[in-house]
Amino acid sequence: MMAHTSRDNTEQDVLNAAYDDEFQVLKVRSYGSDGQNLQSAMADNLQIKAVEDGGYTYFCFAAPGTKESTAKWQCFKLDGTANLLYADGNASYDNVATAPETLNYTYG
Numbered sequence: 207m208m209a210h211t212s213r214d215n216t217e218q219d220v221l222n223a224a225y226d227d228e229f230q231v232l233k234v235r236s237y238g239s240d241g242q243n244l245q246s247a248m249a250d251n252l253q254i255k256a257v258e259d260g261g262y263t264y265f266c267f268a269a270p271g272t273k274e275s276t277a278k279w280q281c282f283k284l285d286g287t288a289n290l291l292y293a294d295g296n297a298s299y300d301n302v303a304t305a306p307e308t309l310n311y312t313y314g
Contacts, residue, residue: 255279259307261286266303274303283311 215223226233255266255274263284272278281293281301291311293301301309 255303255306257306262307264306266301266306268299268303277302279303279306281306281309281311283309289313 221232224232251270252267253270253272257264257266264281265284266274266279266281268276268279278299279301280297280299281303282297283291283293283306285291291313293306293309293311295310295312
């Protein structure tokens with residue numbers, strides 16, 4: 207059998223290579239942004255900050271090495287009924303994490 211380069215692969219070759227025989231599904235990996243870079247959505251290399259204040263827990267996520275004062279953080283507030291509220295009403299990486307309890311949170 208002759209080795210194929212990625213440009214020689216047919217659509218069927220790609221599907222066959224991505225098939226998981228054990229679970230009988232296609233193996234795919236989703237990607238997303240950490241606010242600065244494209245990375246695997248399953249990545250575990252986000253910087254996380256958690257703050258408890260006034261009975262609420264605030265979580266902030268950013269790319270590793272991001273300063274808390276840089277507006278490249280995604281911030282959430284966990285309310286008393288286990289609902290997530292988003293800083294600025296969205297999941298964008300456009301907040302600072304110096305004092306997440308002072309941000310404005312709403313449901314997305």
